[in-house]
Amino acid sequence: MNCQECQEQLTAYVEGLLDEPTRRDAEAHLQSCPGCRAECEKTRGLRARLTADAETTAQTSLAGPVMDAILRKQTSKLRRIAMLKKYTRAGLVPAAATIAAAVILCYAMLGGGASLSLAEVQAAVAEQSWVHVTYDTGPFVEQWVCLADGNTYCKRRDGDVVFADWARNLRYWYDQRARYISVDQPATCPGGQVPPWQPQTAWQHVVGPYEQLAGEPAPTAGVETEHDELDGKKTIRFDLYYKDATGKDILLTQLWADPKTRLPVRRRDRLQLAHRKQFKQEWATGLYDFPPKGPSSLYDLGVPRDVPVRKQLAPEHWAGEVRKVVEAAEQARQQFPRRYRAVVWRDQQRSEIDILYRDGVRIRQERYFSLDPAGEGGKAAQYSLAVPTTPEKILEWARGQVPVSIGLADGETEYSRRNSLPWHNRTTTVRVLKYRKRDLLAKGSRPEEIQWPLDRMGPPEILEHTPETPAGCIALRFEGGNSRSDYYVDPSHDYICVKQLQWRTRDGKWEKERESWLFDLRRLPGRQWYATRRLFIGYGDSTRNISSSKLFWNIDVEVLEDGQFPAGTFDGEKLLEGAKVESY
Amino acid sequence: MCRTDGYFVQRCLNGRPEEFRHLIERYQGVLLSQLTGLLGSADRAEEAAQEAFVRAYFALGRLRRADSFFSWLVGIATRVAADQQRRDARRRQAVRAAAELATPAPGAASAGAADQPLRRAVAGLPEDYRQAILLRYYAGLSCAELAERLGKPLGTVTKTLSRAYAMLREALAGDEGRPKPRDHEVDS
Numbered sequence: 022m023n024c025q026e027c028q029e030q031l032t033a034y035v036e037g038l039l040d041e042p043t044r045r046d047a048e049a050h051l052q053s054c055p056g057c058r059a060e061c062e063k064t065r066g067l068r069a070r071l072t073a074d075a076e077t078t079a080q081t082s083l084a085g086p087v088m089d090a091i092l093r094k095q096t097s098k099l100r101r102i103a104m105l106k107k108y109t110r111a112g113l114v115p116a117a118a119t120i121a122a123a124v125i126l127c128y129a130m131l132g133g134g135a136s137l138s139l140a141e142v143q144a145a146v147a148e149q150s151w152v153h154v155t156y157d158t159g160p161f162v163e164q165w166v167c168l169a170d171g172n173t174y175c176k177r178r179d180g181d182v183v184f185a186d187w188a189r190n191l192r193y194w195y196d197q198r199a200r201y202i203s204v205d206q207p208a209t210c211p212g213g214q215v216p217p218w219q220p221q222t223a224w225q226h227v228v229g230p231y232e233q234l235a236g237e238p239a240p241t242a243g244v245e246t247e248h249d250e251l252d253g254k255k256t257i258r259f260d261l262y263y264k265d266a267t268g269k270d271i272l273l274t275q276l277w278a279d280p281k282t283r284l285p286v287r288r289r290d291r292l293q294l295a296h297r298k299q300f301k302q303e304w305a306t307g308l309y310d311f312p313p314k315g316p317s318s319l320y321d322l323g324v325p326r327d328v329p330v331r332k333q334l335a336p337e338h339w340a341g342e343v344r345k346v347v348e349a350a351e352q353a354r355q356q357f358p359r360r361y362r363a364v365v366w367r368d369q370q371r372s373e374i375d376i377l378y379r380d381g382v383r384i385r386q387e388r389y390f391s392l393d394p395a396g397e398g399g400k401a402a403q404y405s406l407a408v409p410t411t412p413e414k415i416l417e418w419a420r421g422q423v424p425v426s427i428g429l430a431d432g433e434t435e436y437s438r439r440n441s442l443p444w445h446n447r448t449t450t451v452r453v454l455k456y457r458k459r460d461l462l463a464k465g466s467r468p469e470e471i472q473w474p475l476d477r478m479g480p481p482e483i484l485e486h487t488p489e490t491p492a493g494c495i496a497l498r499f500e501g502g503n504s505r506s507d508y509y510v511d512p513s514h515d516y517i518c519v520k521q522l523q524w525r526t527r528d529g530k531w532e533k534e535r536e537s538w539l540f541d542l543r544r545l546p547g548r549q550w551y552a553t554r555r556l557f558i559g560y561g562d563s564t565r566n567i568s569s570s571k572l573f574w575n576i577d578v579e580v581l582e583d584g585q586f587p588a589g590t591f592d593g594e595k596l597l598e599g600a601k602v603e604s605y
Numbered sequence: 606m607c608r609t610d611g612y613f614v615q616r617c618l619n620g621r622p623e624e625f626r627h628l629i630e631r632y633q634g635v636l637l638s639q640l641t642g643l644l645g646s647a648d649r650a651e652e653a654a655q656e657a658f659v660r661a662y663f664a665l666g667r668l669r670r671a672d673s674f675f676s677w678l679v680g681i682a683t684r685v686a687a688d689q690q691r692r693d694a695r696r697r698q699a700v701r702a703a704a705e706l707a708t709p710a711p712g713a714a715s716a717g718a719a720d721q722p723l724r725r726a727v728a729g730l731p732e733d734y735r736q737a738i739l740l741r742y743y744a745g746l747s748c749a750e751l752a753e754r755l756g757k758p759l760g761t762v763t764k765t766l767s768r769a770y771a772m773l774r775e776a777l778a779g780d781e782g783r784p785k786p787r788d789h790e791v792d793s
Contacts, residue, residue: 032767036748038759067770067777071742074720078634078743081651084626087658091622270666597615 022050027057035064137257137280145283151315159292159305165315174316182322195324199504202319205333251277251287285309294452294603339480346483346495347475350516354473357549358580364412365466366391368573373425374415375466378581383591386428386462389419390442412577428462431593435462438596449600453593468551468578472517472539475508491520505531514542514550535559551578611671618665625665629658632675634743636682637719639735642728643686647719653689657682675744676736726776734769741766 022030027050033039034047051058146152152166164175171187180197195202249258261274277287288307297303316322339347365375374389429436438451464470475497484496484507494509509520521537539552553576561569589595608627616624636657640650661681668677727738737755740746746754752762 029767032763032770033760036763036766038748038763063774064767064770067774070720070723071738074638074723075634075742075745077719078637081633081637082630083633083637083651083654083658084629087629087655087662088623088626090655090659091625091662602615602618 022046024050024054024057027051027054028060031057031061031064035061035068137278137283141283142278142285146285146311149284149311151312153310153312153315154288154307155310156305156307158300158302159290159296161305167315174319174322176322182319182324184316184319193319193330195319195328200325200328202324202328202330203333204330249277255280256286284311343481343483343497346497346510346512346516347481349512350473350475350510350518353515353517353549354469356515356547357469357472357551358545358547358578360581360583361468362579362581362586363466363468364415364575364577365468365471366410366415366575368575374419376416376419377467378586378590379467380581380583380586380591382430382432384428384430384462384467385590386426386466387419387424388426388463388466389422390425412579427596429591429593429596430462431591434593436593436596437462438600451596451600451602453597453602453604468576471555471576472515472552474518474521475510481508489520489522494519517542517550517552519552533560534562545578545580547580552576609672610674614665614668614671614674617662622662625658625662628674628678632678632744633658634745635675635679635739638724638739638743639679639728640682640686641719641721642724642726643683644689645721645725647721649689650719653685654682657685660685675740679736679739722777723773726773729776730769730772734765734772737762737765738769738773 027047030039030043030047034044039047051061147168149168151168152164154161154164156162156164158178160178162176162178164173166173173183173185173187175183177183182195182197184193186192190206191204192206193202193204247258247260249256256277257280259276259278260272261276262270262272271291273291275289276285278285286309288309290305290307291303292300292305320326360380361378363375363377363379365377367373372391374391376387376389378385423440423442425440425442427436427438427440429438435454436451439447439449441447441449481497481499484490484498487496489509490496491509491511493513494511497508497510499506499508505524507520507522507524508518509522510516511519517539519539523534523536524531525534526532536558538556538558539554540556541552541554542550543553544550555574555576557570557572557574559567559570561567610628610631613624613627617628633654636654637647637650640653640657641647644650644653657678661678664681668674727735730738737751740751740754741748748759748762748766752759755762757765
C-alpha cells in the first residue's frame, strides 16, 4: 500500500470497515510511514473530539421540556373546549341533519382578538327570524331554521325533503323515490314521553347541533379568528378545527361574518368522507340570508300533496301481540353467544369468504376471496380454494392469504382496512372512525344479523297463515311506501327468521324482489339455535337489467373462550401499518 | 430493528403524541450541535432546539414525506435560529450599551463541556458533509446505517466523511488561530 492508497482508506480504517487483508496492509504502511501515521492520529483525534462533544449533548434531555411545552399548548386549547361544552350543553339537541348553521358561533364565549367577536355575531343572529343557507354541493341544497321555535326544513340533493318539528319531537321525511312521507320520532325519550317544550333562545337552537362535536370524550375542537376579504369586502373569518379519530387536527368549518351587519355571510364545510367520494368535492360552500319568513310545511317546498303519510313508530308504541313477538326475537338475539368465531362461505368458487371474531363489543371481520383455480392464469392458482369445503379447511387456507378487507371495532374505534392485493392495483387504505358515530363494519355476514334481521321501524302487522308460511312460523309484515318486507319467525327455534321476503311495486301491483331462507338449524353448546345454511333467491328486474340469481351460503359458528382468540385479533393499531389512513 | 422516523411520525399523526419523544431523543444531539454552531451559545441552542421541536410537532400534519423528517426538522431549526438572531439583533440595537457590558465571556454561561469551535465548524460545512457528520456523531448512526439512510454505497459515505474531516480540521485550525468571537458576533 502506498501513501495515496492509505489516505483513501484512512476513514474506512479508523471506522473498522476494512476487510482483514486490507487492514493488515494499511497497518503495515502506517508502521513504516510517519506522515500517514500522523494523519491517522489527527483523524482519530477529531473523531474522539466529535464523539466527546456528542456525548455532552446527551447530558441535556430535551424530551421532558418539549413534551411539557406541547402539552401546555394543547391544554390551552382544551380549556377553550371545556368552556364550549358547558355552553352548548344547555339546549335541546336537534338531529345532525338539521341546519348546522353558524354552529361555530358558539365560540362566542371565547372572544378573540379580531374586531368582531363571535358573541357579537351571536347577538346579531338572535335578532333575526329565519336563517336560510344555500349550498353549492354536498347532501343539502337548502336549509331553513326558524329561530323562534327551532323548526328546521331542508331540501336534500337526492330530492328528499325533511322537516323536523322539535317541539313535538317529530320528523317528516319525504322520500321522493318511494313517494311517501314517513313520520318518526328522532329523539329517544325514556318511556316514550316527550318532555314538555321549553322555549329556548334562538341562539341555542343554532348551536345545538354542535353538541355532537363538543360531547366527544376527547378534546375535539379549536377555533381561530382571521381577517379576510370576500368579494372585495372586509370580513372576519372563524376557522373551526376538529381533531379526528386519528388525532389529526383538520379544518372542519369556516364562517365568514360581515363586521358591519355582524351577520354570517358565508360558510364552508368539509364534507364527510362518504360525501367527499360521492360528490367528488372536499368542501361545500353555503351562502347565508335571513328572510323574514320561511316555509310553513313540506308542501311549500314542492312535496306533492297526494303522497301518503306513514307513521314509523318506535317499538314501544307497537300493539300487544306484534310487540311480544318482536321482543321475543330481540331477547333470543341477546342470548346468542357473545364470544365466537364464525365462518361464512358460499357453495361457489370465485366468491367471498368471511371469517368473524366477536368478543362482546369487539368484532373483527376478515373477508377473503377465493378464485377459480381454472381461470385467470397463474395468479389465480395461488389464491384458489376449492369449494364446497369445511370451516377447518377454510381457516387453514386463510392463514396463508392476505384478506381483501378487514373490519374491526374495538369498543371505541372502528377500522376498515382495504388491502392492496396482487391482482388489483390500489393503495392499501384504512378508514378510522370513532365508534358509535357511524358503522363501518359490514353487517351482512354476522350470524346475529342473518338470523334476526327484523326492521325496527314499524309497526308491522301479523299476517294470517298462508301456504307461504313455513310450518309453525309467525309472519310479520313491515310496509311503507313502495317497500314491503315479510319476516317468518320460528318461535320453536329462538324466533329465528327462517324466511324473508322483500317486495316491490310494479304498475301498482306488489311483486317479489328477493327471498331468503335459513335451514339446517343446529344447536350450540349453550342450546341456542342457529342456521348453518342460507339460500338467497333474487327475482331479477328486466327493467334494470338485473338477472335472477340463486345462491347458497354456509355458516359455521364456534363458541370461543377467553384466550382462544388468535393474538392481536382486536388490535386496531396493527391495522394501520403500511396503509394510508383516512378519517372523518 | 430500529424504527424509522416515518414510523414515529405516522404514530404521532395516528393519535399517539407521546411517540414524538423518540424523535426528540433521536435528534436532540443533532439540533443542539447545529444550533450551537449557528447561535454560538449552548444555552440559546437549547432554547432554540426546544422551540424547533415544538414547532415541528404542531406542523407534523404538513410534513409531506414522513421519512424526510430529519432534513425537514433541521430546516425548521435553521429558521428558528434565524428568527432568534433577528430578535437578538433588535434587542441589541435597543440596549446596545447595556448588552455590551452584560455580554458574558464566550462559553461562560453555557453547559460547560460544549465544544463550540467544533460545533461552529460543523455548522459551517456544506450541506451533504454536515448531514453526514451530524447523523454519524450526533444522531449516533453507524457508517452502515448512514449509508442506508442516505441511500449511498458505504464507500461513498466513508469518502464523504474523509472529506468532512479534512474540512473540519481546516476550519478548526483557522478558528483556533483567531481570537474567539463574542456570543452575539457569531452570525455576522
